Amino acid sequence: MLVYLSTVSRPVADEPGPGPRRRRFAMVSGNVVALGTVSLITDVSAEMVAAVLPLYLVLGLHLSPVAFGVLDGVHTGATALLRVVGGFAADRFRRRKLIAGVGYALSAVAKLGLLLAGRSIPAIGAVIAVDRLGKGVRSAPRDALITLSTPPEALGRAFGVHRAMDSVGAFLGPLAAFAVLLVVGQSYDAVFVTSFCVAALAVVVLVLFVREQPAGEAADGSNDPKVSVREAFGLLRGGPARRLVLAATMLGLATIGDGFVYLLLQRRLDLGLRWFPLLAVGTSLAYLVLAAPLGVLADRIGRLPVVIGGYTALGATYLLLAGPVDGWPLIALTLTLYGAFYAATDGVLIALAGPVLPARLRTTGIALVQTGQALAYLVSSVLFGLAWQAWGPENAIRAAALTVAGVLVGTLLLLASPSRLTTRKVPR
Amino acid sequence: MTAMSTRAKLAVVVASAVLLGAVAAGYTATAAEAPRTPPPAGGEQAVTLAPGPRLLAITDRHVSTVAATDPAGPRTVAGLECLRVYAAAGTGVCLKPESAWSYQVVVLDATLRETRAVSVPGLPNRARVSASGRMVSWTTFVGGDSYTSGGFSTRTGILDTRTGATVASLEGFAITRDGRGYRNPDVNYWGVTFTADDNRFYATMSTGAKRYLVRGDLAARTVETLKENVECPSLSPDGARLAFKEAVDADPAKGWRLSVLDLSSMRVSATAETRSVDDQAAWLNDGKLAYTLRRDDGQPDVWSVPADGSGTPTLVIPGAESPSPLT
Numbered sequence: 124m125l126v127y128l129s130t131v132s133r134p135v136a137d138e139p140g141p142g143p144r145r146r147r148f149a150m151v152s153g154n155v156v157a158l159g160t161v162s163l164i165t166d167v168s169a170e171m172v173a174a175v176l177p178l179y180l181v182l183g184l185h186l187s188p189v190a191f192g193v194l195d196g197v198h199t200g201a202t203a204l205l206r207v208v209g210g211f212a213a214d215r216f217r218r219r220k221l222i223a224g225v226g227y228a229l230s231a232v233a234k235l236g237l238l239l240a241g242r243s244i245p246a247i248g249a250v251i252a253v254d255r256l257g258k259g260v261r262s263a264p265r266d267a268l269i270t271l272s273t274p275p276e277a278l279g280r281a282f283g284v285h286r287a288m289d290s291v292g293a294f295l296g297p298l299a300a301f302a303v304l305l306v307v308g309q310s311y312d313a314v315f316v317t318s319f320c321v322a323a324l325a326v327v328v329l330v331l332f333v334r335e336q337p338a339g340e341a342a343d344g345s346n347d348p349k350v351s352v353r354e355a356f357g358l359l360r361g362g363p364a365r366r367l368v369l370a371a372t373m374l375g376l377a378t379i380g381d382g383f384v385y386l387l388l389q390r391r392l393d394l395g396l397r398w399f400p401l402l403a404v405g406t407s408l409a410y411l412v413l414a415a416p417l418g419v420l421a422d423r424i425g426r427l428p429v430v431i432g433g434y435t436a437l438g439a440t441y442l443l444l445a446g447p448v449d450g451w452p453l454i455a456l457t458l459t460l461y462g463a464f465y466a467a468t469d470g471v472l473i474a475l476a477g478p479v480l481p482a483r484l485r486t487t488g489i490a491l492v493q494t495g496q497a498l499a500y501l502v503s504s505v506l507f508g509l510a511w512q513a514w515g516p517e518n519a520i521r522a523a524a525l526t527v528a529g530v531l532v533g534t535l536l537l538l539a540s541p542s543r544l545t546t547r548k549v550p551r
Numbered sequence: 552m553t554a555m556s557t558r559a560k561l562a563v564v565v566a567s568a569v570l571l572g573a574v575a576a577g578y579t580a581t582a583a584e585a586p587r588t589p590p591p592a593g594g595e596q597a598v599t600l601a602p603g604p605r606l607l608a609i610t611d612r613h614v615s616t617v618a619a620t621d622p623a624g625p626r627t628v629a630g631l632e633c634l635r636v637y638a639a640a641g642t643g644v645c646l647k648p649e650s651a652w653s654y655q656v657v658v659l660d661a662t663l664r665e666t667r668a669v670s671v672p673g674l675p676n677r678a679r680v681s682a683s684g685r686m687v688s689w690t691t692f693v694g695g696d697s698y699t700s701g702g703f704s705t706r707t708g709i710l711d712t713r714t715g716a717t718v719a720s721l722e723g724f725a726i727t728r729d730g731r732g733y734r735n736p737d738v739n740y741w742g743v744t745f746t747a748d749d750n751r752f753y754a755t756m757s758t759g760a761k762r763y764l765v766r767g768d769l770a771a772r773t774v775e776t777l778k779e780n781v782e783c784p785s786l787s788p789d790g791a792r793l794a795f796k797e798a799v800d801a802d803p804a805k806g807w808r809l810s811v812l813d814l815s816s817m818r819v820s821a822t823a824e825t826r827s828v829d830d831q832a833a834w835l836n837d838g839k840l841a842y843t844l845r846r847d848d849g850q851p852d853v854w855s856v857p858a859d860g861s862g863t864p865t866l867v868i869p870g871a872e873s874p875s876p877l878t
Contacts, residue, residue: 184849
């Protein structure tokens, strides 16, 4: 019953029919809007907590910063591995919605966990780990659902709309936290409870409105043999999928992390802490505004050129941080370019990857791409820290800009082969 | 699961939103009703920073004083809200909330009137006034100055109340480490304590995952390292010893031991306080230290212990923090 309903009511058909030109202007599918709504609400919740967590730990719990540093341990490696496992499970059992839902639910529960953890540092560390785990688990199935509910030629737009909705949430979160604190003063637990309620609402929306999106797959694919581990490894054995994962990992090496970018800006301008969170808000704003247009652009001129353009914007951001521009123009330019970088790469890279990955293994493939990026990002952040110490911030950021240039050349060599990646659209 | 109509689904979402919204609003309302401000016992005028046999401390985020002879007894609480407070010779410093995200260093006269205010980045951590009441210093934690997303770094500033000259951050000072010039962008300072000449000071400097005791010269804008693993120094009234917190086995994760360094012999002796003390201790007199300890639920208490390693810790002011003798 459900299968039948979702098949006929799907607004945008998956099969590349004879009218791509007409569809280019169609709305994104209902499933994308639903997933975007879930992301939006979840991001409000997540950013509420992110905005007050340092205040809570230092002023609420009176933890010393050193103790807090211990919290920020080695969760990242573990969550990266679990992300791939989750992606594979989603493909094998064709339960992408379920796995995504588990991820959203884990993060929601983690908000309440902060209340229960009290002043115990290991408990707080565990709660933060659960939250990150939830985020790691849900991203790949969510993006796979987006690709599976969107015709290949409209993927850029779909991801653009999704990421724009996502960043609206990121934008509203700190404001919501601020509003709660205005009412309750220093009672950070009220922020956590509110954040939990918001996250729980997102799970409700996911359960009710997001479809597994059979796309005919459940009807005729249910008889296919289940995805095997060997098949999953096959993704890395060669062909365009491996090139993609390699390229994504390399691109991850080019990013040094938001913290560094904002820190460099703060040092250049000697901004106070109260302005510091606004730097991230500025980037989100640029991302929010540019995500959808750049996604549409990617569908028209090709996704690779837009991704390349995005990383060029990143290189320009780094150069600005060591350049002669100062004052408000520096802030405005840096944050706009930085937001443009995210808008041109975050969703577009997955839109680029989607059609290359076989539908059966799409979640696994997306998880691999995201994991490769995340791990490379970890490495690049550590390397940048070392470079900063050795050469000073200005030279380190120049070196980062140089790295971006090198990585771009490598990416072009990997992806700009005469493959379908460079064509304006995937074959009709 | 049978298919629901879109209308039914929307109804469920709206119902969930109302329910969850009610939970959030209800919790927020109770949280907001919790008493945040203690009723001032004697009004603003009653708390003074004039030297006398009283102790200054913070009670439930508000400046308060108690009699030195009966510190657990009746308390005078002012309306002034501070996260850290310290006073000497009739001058006070208060790290005061400006908004949920920002703080001010406020210099107070003996009647708690603000004579100066400096907005500072970061979350308040340490505050000190030199024995003469002239020099004021503070330390805040600044988010984002770190390689990890959750890391913090510190900013330490000094204000000369006589000239108004302000050093917003010590990080520009020239460093001599182990006798040689040293530069590194990861340098952080915290916990300043002044000497009697109002120019030289001691502080903690951290760089490359090590923490040093440094002696600084404000006029010359220099610091030099004296010893490793000394944090939050506090100079005794006679200027001969530094109380500080020492990381157990040089590993802060193992806790802090309240100890005293003899400046002439550079010998360290631990106090009888064996619990982990993460505070810049205050000298009540040449023989006694006061410091804040937190209970399991986070509530602070002010404790005291002899500086010479003898005796046992005693609870001085229950439910208070940030102790300072009014000298």
